[in-house]
Amino acid sequence: EIVMTQSPAILSVSPGERATLSCRASQSVNTFLAWYQYKPGQAPRLLIYGASNRATGIPARFSGSGSGTQFTLTISSLQSEDFALYYCQQYNTWLSFGGGTKVEIK
Amino acid sequence: QVQLQESGPSLVKPSETLTLTCTVSGGSIINDFWSWLRQPAGKGLEWIGQIAPNGGTHFNSTFKSRVRISLDTPRDQFSLYLKSVTAADTALYFCARGQCTSSSCAKVWFDPWGRGTLVTISS
Numbered sequence: 532e533i534v535m536t537q538s539p540a541i542l543s544v545s546p547g548e549r550a551t552l553s554c555r556a557s558q559s560v561n562t563f564l565a566w567y568q569y570k571p572g573q574a575p576r577l578l579i580y581g582a583s584n585r586a587t588g589i590p591a592r593f594s595g596s597g598s599g600t601q602f603t604l605t606i607s608s609l610q611s612e613d614f615a616l617y618y619c620q621q622y623n624t625w626l627s628f629g630g631g632t633k634v635e636i637k
Numbered sequence: 638q639v640q641l642q643e644s645g646p647s648l649v650k651p652s653e654t655l656t657l658t659c660t661v662s663g664g665s666i667i668n669d670f671w672s673w674l675r676q677p678a679g680k681g682l683e684w685i686g687q688i689a690p691n692g693g694t695h696f697n698s699t700f701k702s703r704v705r706i707s708l709d710t711p712r713d714q715f716s717l718y719l720k721s722v723t724a725a726d727t728a729l730y731f732c733a734r735g736q737c738t739s740s741s742c743a744k745v746w747f748d749p750w751g752r753g754t755l756v757t758i759s760s
Binding site (some may be wrong): 563565567572573574575576577580586618620622623625626627628629630631 | 641681682683684697731733736738743744745746747748749750751752753
């Protein structure tokens with residue numbers, strides 16, 4: 532099983548600042564990597580697939596990068612609605628999720 | 638747009654079968670792959686299994702011996718059956734549509750998801 536490790540577990544950021552979230556795979560997943568945003572009580576929301584492709588309707592301030600074992604989700608200028616949990620998921624070898632990063636208001 | 642809604646009992650007794658249904662609205666269940674996932678409290682997301690348009694299924698090996706997923710295409714619903722549940726099966730259960738890179742859907746991400754339904758296993 533491919534283990535996905537996200538860091539940091541908690542990221543404290545001020546509104547308007549940039550947030551950089553990391554996701555590391557225990558072995559290469561090529562670019563078969565997705566990112567989701569989750570707010571408790573709501574449906575998880577797909578942000579990025581294929582490591583860098585924004586899903587339909589996702590604002591341009593969200594961007595994904597990386598390949599192989601190292602991936603990054605960047606939120607260029609945090610808006611109030613962006614404070615949430617973020618998960619990465621690899622789908623190269625069946626699938627597995629990271630443990631999540633909570634983005635909280637600083 | 639397509640929306641998903643999970644439904645089913647919030648409390649199930651140990652050793653019984655957990656049954657959940659996902660209702661798809663705003664689109665048809667035909668031609669897509671559908672999955673169940675879960676998140677135990679304080680733990681990560683875990684994929685349970687997937688059903689294909691032809692009814693074929695693929696499961697996480699962790700659950701393989703006690704899980705079944707079925708399609709009800711006239712009602713645009715699919716269901717999860719997890720038997721012999723224990724307290725370790727207490728979790729928030731999600732249904733989701735698979736987005737696939739190929740017709741076999743061996744590589745899949747998920748969009749959209751339902752909001753999830755909390756199921757507690759307790760006597």
